[in-house]
Amino acid sequence: MEFRLSAEQELFKRMVREFCEKNIEPRSREMDDKEEGIPDDLIKGLADLGVFGIMIPEKYGGSAPEGEEMTYANIAVQELGRAEMSMALPVYTLLCLGWGFLITKYGTEQLKEEVLPRVAAGEYFTGIATTEPGGGSDIANIQTSGTYKDGKFIVNGEKVYISGVLESIEQRDGGHITLVRTDPEAGHRGFTFIFIPAKLPGISYSTFEDIGRMALSTGSLVYKNVEVPEYYMLGELNRGFYLNMEGFNLARILVSSACVGMTEKALEISRDYVKQRVLFGRPLAKFEGISFEIAQDHAKLEQLKLYLQYTAWAADTLYKEPDFISQRELSRMVSICKMEAPKLGAEITQRCMTHLGAFSYTKDCPLGRGLRGIMSYVVGAEGGYHIQKLIIAREYIGDEAVPYR
Template identity: 40%
Template structure:
């Protein structure tokens, strides 16, 4: 029989994080939107609470939590920030610091992970380029090896946390070609690139939503980094990059579900207060059925997200599932949570009439924020391809 209960420690952590969110995040959403940045006090508080770099082992100053526990925190932050700006900061930092903690050299881990665990530095991901997103084989960024390490040249675009990493320090798990003569994704490596004012030429981009998050592009020119900044083995980056993407996708699943469930709750509260044609909006069966559909979908999506995180953890630590099984579980969760989540927020906005269309309504910016998750860390179309490949069989596609 399956046990879906959380441990006492996990429930205690959830309560602690929820109190932090209610105290520090929710009252400052409007400030964050106005200033278009996450207040530094929130990031500092998250670091003090130990919820940045949550999977970092105790050896490097972190708490060493499992993926499901990280998901609990992600859900609570998703519920507290309708713009999903802080959830983006959280999931990027946690997913990619995990990859360094698993595959990074001892020297790299000792250099960066203790500061990441305390929220003093940030780890990001630099994969997308102007001419490709999911098609890694089309990458043009190249790292040439020399006697001291690697010299990196290239361009990355639509990268999260560019301002945050510039201001706070840290760097990027960067996808690059180390053997460009090899076909397809072979010859791809992961190299950590610390932010350097000398070697990063940054352009800031403005997002449709996620007002507190920073987003941009940068060119890297003749950036020489030591050999111990290689993550995993040379020319085998494609094999491990998806472990980071899959962790991020699973976190997006629970964030999207949590965000949408909060929108549903706000929509219900509005309907309880609003009277039309002499009766409360909650008396109209059409709206009741919309509530029922959305609650059923989003609670299912939340369960799928936690299952995806559990499967991921079981494969990472105990090899109980294959990589392809993990990919399918996570793709299902991300596809449905982001698709259903957008629809649920849109319905909650509709229930609130003209107010829903105003910038005073959280659903107005939640709708734009959650829409980003249908693209981030793998589009809906890529999720469908993964599910189809594992359902039909790769040899038949």
């Protein structure tokens, strides 16, 4: 394994950073203040760069570097996290990438031809819908049903805290990979993953008022006798539980990427500020109470960045060499990233705010947007903090550490 990026990867990173610094960063506050969604021209610009096609084969309009999809996605999402610290645009992108990749791997040919070219072009949102009023990470408690009849699934139920509801219905177009119970008697072996376009008849929706990520909607989706053609099924019938684990492995890597990018930018803002802010006749950086905090946070973040890069590489390698590691072993690695990245990011951002003082409490400073955005991933999105601990304990200690067995 190379610890440095290849020449092609470095070029891609520079291209994305230049676009972000020129086009996204100057508009990040406006996006957060107006709460009108992500501007179409930014989505199109990223699509033109090939960002939305990173994990989609050329056959379907993408630009996937075969065998390096997660590595490239990690690069792109980190850069987006740096530029748009509220996390709205990074999250929109990572959902399209991670869950779009699952369609690439397990979708029917008809589904791939219908959806993937539009995802690559930035015209179509793909998200995930698993969480319900009665549970999120407790997958076995999911109640939304998908009854198979005459070549269709009849879906009934409700999903909550779903990202991209307005984006897939009002602002653009899209849908969600949805976990439904297709065999009520089979426990965790009775779930199926179905892609459900959000504009199908029988779907109603509402939105929540979030405290962060203001340019990306979160809401609920209610399905009442929604007829979903069979070709929208991913993988095999009643294998959704396993695809769910695989999909969250991919998404959690990229969530960690967004958090790392945002935190890196927060630390740079603090670093640059303490070098020029003079107090008691000398720069703040001269005070060890400040400089040592920044040094320690930099060290922690660098360690996490390296492990995240390794985890993205491991995911790529697993798809090339299926015997490399198991999905469960990858889950352990991914959960280490997902457990640490949001929590460390929130802690570092708060410390950075204390370095900047009163200015950090104004909307002119992006640190507040960053803290509000990253907290969504501390408290639960894509799997809560304590769930990651449970996964790590299960895979490292064994079944003796599993409370539900």
